Amino acid sequence: MNTPTKPAPGLTVDEPQPRKGKSPLRKAGTYLVMIVITLLFVAPILYMVIGSFKPSDKVLNGLAGFIPEDLSLDNYTGVFDRFNSPATGYFYNFYLTSFIVSVVVVLGGLVVNSMAAYALARLRWRGRNGVLLAVILLVIVPFEAIAVPLFYLLNDYRNTYYVQFTPFIAQAFSVYLFYTFFVGLPKQLEEAARVDGAGPWRTFFYIVVPMSKPVFASVTILTFLSSWGAFLWPVMMIDQPAFRPLPLEISVFLGQPPTDWGQIFAFGVMLVLPLLVVFLVFQRWFIQSVASSGLKG
Amino acid sequence: MPRGWRGLKNTPPPMVRFPSHELEEVRVSTVSVPPVVDPTLDEPPATKRRDTKAALIMVAPAVILLLAFVVVPLIAAGWLSLHNVRLNSGRPATWFGLQNYTRLLTDPEFYRGLANNFIFAIIVVPVQTGLALGLALLLNRPLRGMSAFRTFFFMPVVFPMALVAVIWRLIYSRDTLGMLNAFLDWISFGHLGPYDWLGNAATAMLAIIIMSIWQGVGFQMIILLAGLQGISPSLYEAASIDKANRWQQFRNVTLPGLRTTLIFVVMVTTIFSFRLFDQVWILTQGGPNDATTTVMFQAVTAAFSENNVGKGAAITVVFFVIVLLITLIQRRILREEREVS
């Protein structure tokens, strides 16, 4: 073991600062706080999940609503049974509607928005700057600003699938996300592709898209989240059960007395399940998407 | 193979290079020479031609859709707001001038809605942002299990607001069976009596605020967390060498480093405060007595329930102008930031 040499006289050496590591007490305190906060966030979710397996009279039951007792799948089967006619709508129909709309919006959006972003990011054409500026400006426009006029213009197309997805396939924000990503790709790769004989289309499909997995994941997640939860638009455009998506239907369900809480919660669990699954499986992507969408702002 | 191309067979390379007298020397000429005129060079290069064609096709679907479903409605909103428009009544739209607007400006319900949105913003923006920042700071530590906590904190964001409203409807139930009432009853040993959260004008807005914060905090938290992680740790080290305590480090390193992100988050939350709709529609329908009515709620009600599309459009226009103002203010602040730094 070497003994450390003494510092030369005249030099002062500071006492080493105490490490940032906390005392076990502080650590425990932090964990305690975190757990309490977690409970606050998770409690309503837990309430719904547990309640979905309990008989309805035990759900709205004060704090006892949290107690898992008399668990069964009755509420779930009940939901399917309840929605059993064209008048009430069929449960699988609600699911199907949400599914069809979301899939078309997401997939259609990926294709349409990424292509446009690539043309803006990498190709040279007259009018490029104008269109780019227009897209950036349109990002500012929230859906609510155009909901009412769209409602008026599309009034004849209510109660269809396509009125629920067509207006949402192209999104200025998605184009913008793709654009900033494509612009950040190394240009030399695209030049190499060009020298190799790939034109704009083939460069896009064979080179750019495979290298853009992160942004495709981000856009998919963000679009799916907003599409599955769409409420304002269906409220205005859909009044027939056959074309109702899940969020709209659960609000209708809520408003039909007597309120069967168990079944409503079961409905809710089924509604949120795809989102939760995607979230838990693709957590890192999910959080990454949100973070990057914020930093881009 | 092109002429002159010799194959890849491993033949030994010829040893003789180009004899030097064959290769002309080229010297720089300082005399300027007029450019060669060649009419075939007037066409744009092949690359640009092909680019343009591909670009136009690639950009067409998005542009057409955006034009049709964003730009046109935006303009239509303006047009509609200047007319008296009734759907399904067989009567065409009649010119109304600014009457929709003047009626709005003298409508106490509209002001109430506007005020509610402002109240929402004034409370939610600082509270939700502050909470999000606090949570982000908590999560930013290198303790084990942080990612699990992060998952839980973020989970409500995954829930559509419509569903969140349904769950909290039960929580806010007005008898002692309601979750919140039962909880308050329990921790106050019966002193805090059951409240009619959603039915009482005084508490309805608060109820909606709390629920919205619950759902939204995770989103901001993630953005702020990303911003925090973008602050170089060496800044903190330098500060601690300068003997700055934790609070001083927060004020002088963290906050400035987060400035842009915070401004963005504040702007988004503010705009969101004016978009408020889902919860109100499901839980309170604007009541009781306009306690929770909002700008968007009135816009939708006007167009959808009252069949007064002109009024709905006018409200929408006002809403959009507000959003624009907020955005412009944020851009201005950010631009000043950039010029200063």
Place this chain on the structure above:
Amino acid sequence: MASITYQKMRKVYDDGTEAIPGMDLEVKDGEFMVFVGPSGCGKSTALRMTAGLEDISGGRLLIGDQVVNNKSPQERDIAMVFQDYALYPHMTVGQNMGFALKMMRIPKAEIRKRVEEAADRLSLTALLDRKPKNLSGGQRQRVAMGRAIVRQPQAFLMDEPLSNLDAKLRVQMRAEIDALQHQLGVTTLYVTHDQTEAMTMGDRVAVMKNGRIQQCAAPQALYDEPANVFVAGFIGSPKMNLFHSILRRGTDGGATLQFGPKELDISADTLARWPGLVDVPDGPITVGLRPESFRYTPDADPEQSLDVQASVVEMLGNETLVHFVAPVEQASDADVRDRAQASDEEESILAGAGKTVMVSRLVPPVRLSEGDPVRLTLDTTRLYLFDQQGDAIR
């Protein structure tokens, strides 16, 4: 014929900067042509214009006998090796090499054959299924070459392909590229900022500055007969020592060149080596001395030699490089041109007589230390003379 011909090729950017005022050059079929020069001289721009990655603002570019100004890179039938290799990260080595062929819709069997052949030639066969991120720098460089070879193009364009390699690998790859080019016989354009690479690899080297070709000749010709001060100072390592001097003709047909306080005597016979001198009046002149034109002569007559003090000594085993301060003012290509416009040349030269660090190369090596006095003799037949415009006097 896959020659490449530039006819007054010009490049102007949108903001008006003229990168290349007008380039005239003919690269012969099968020739290895090197573009060399300091950064910003336009060499990469010229290469990219040849490839079709930059628009040509004026003049004509011909590949073979076809004007290709408006043709796409693919239509020009050229292959390019990029400085950063530009390998597609999501594809394997084999797929990278085969991509261009796939774009040309060549049948799969043929693609496989060509890829395997090229991989064999470049020792890449074992790596065909690897992705670029799992390759070393040298391996990546070879894949980039393989990608070009497989195309069987009319010309290879290489943009500083060796800059990212370490020194040893660079030397190795230089030889390989050279050998490969000779074996394939394909016209090659090679861009580099390293004059050693240029000298060792090119059939001809085009030295560029500010978008203009200063001189294009075989490497030895560039070394022995530089066209101007810039080329003289650029080619050769260590750099040629360039300084301002004054030419004075004597009555005997000879002349003297000012060297600080001393004068170098040039005999009439030696002077005859520069027939172009007849057009040059007495007065300011720029002189170049390569480091090897000095000889270590400790016993020479002080009147006939130079006494200097060694400021830096580099013992390199086979030679010694001695840096010393000479009482002359250094010349570089920029200020020669400016000087020509100043009045009262002689006075300004004498008045501003500064010092210059020169480098001498002593072979066989001499053991010296810093500060030692050194007596050097100059071989006046190995002078380079340049006029006030910086052009060589022949």
